[in-house]
Amino acid sequence: MRFLVLPGDGIGPEIVASAIDVLRQADRTYGLDLAFDYEDVGFASLEKHGTTLRESVLEQARGYDGIILGTQSHADYPAPEQGGRNISAAFRCDLDLYANVRPARSRPFLGRGAHGMDLVIMREATEGFYPDRNMHQGWGEMMPSPDMAISVRKITAHCSERIARRAFELARKRRGRVTAIHKANSFHMTDGLFLREVRKVAADFPDVVLDDLLVDASTAYLVRDPRASTSSSPPISMATSCPTWPANCPAAWAWPDP
């Protein structure tokens, strides 16, 4: 198997080097037959090629068995017209890497953080409020006047359905439970659509329990009782795409775990 390695900015090259050391040993022990090709992205690419992400790297990535992407300092990149392309966004949208799979498990022996947390947040990554990825043409925010800014949020049945399905599939391998995180009490149409699709998917998984939480309540539960956000045992959460967690962003989380 051949992996494309993109070390990126900041600590990216260091953490990627450590991960590659681990993979090389895993290869020796388990016979994975791994090969690695490296390309520059981020500031290294900006200096050499005038852009943080060349289109050719994105195209090349499609031909690999896997991609390993380090961190990016994209808040410090120049404007897109000056070559500062958001690498994560480009990978998510152009390669349709729509599922951000974010496990969170506490290690009691470290003696810090919430004990007993073991959940996976499945976050949709290709639509929602992100202005750089929710429009076919143009940009999903605008300023009618210097003191007024408007943001557009896109939720589709297609993207809601597929992130929900991934969450239920994962839940089935874990504890058989999904929690949809949303704000449908305020966002009747967008989060309503999201919930409608989640419930349709749930019908295909009678062995998985679905519940749902308002996004603001969900954050309180994470602090108060990380083991079980609403009922007895832990989970998988699934969320629609929201750049920030607090209200105004719908999300669903599915929490499965054995």
Place this chain on the structure above:
Amino acid sequence: MAGDTLCCAQAQHGSAPDIQGQDKANPTSMILSVAMLLNWLGEHRGQPSCPRAGAAIDAAVDAVLADPATRTADLGGALGCRAFGAAAAKRLER
């Protein structure tokens, strides 16, 4: 981040430019992400050795974190980024 036909391992944190190049970063997230990539390959490409290696990496990282002597500075330990990776790799040896 994963799609239907491709998967990309990516640490879920930022680039921490304040400690860049100092061998201080904790690579746990990146290492566990490549383990997730192996698990994804096991599921989507039917490579049976991949999920075995993925599970072994998960266990190796937990074992390294469990020992106070092999933690990185953010967790009160003395290991650098490279040495932490090497300690996890060592646990994968047969």
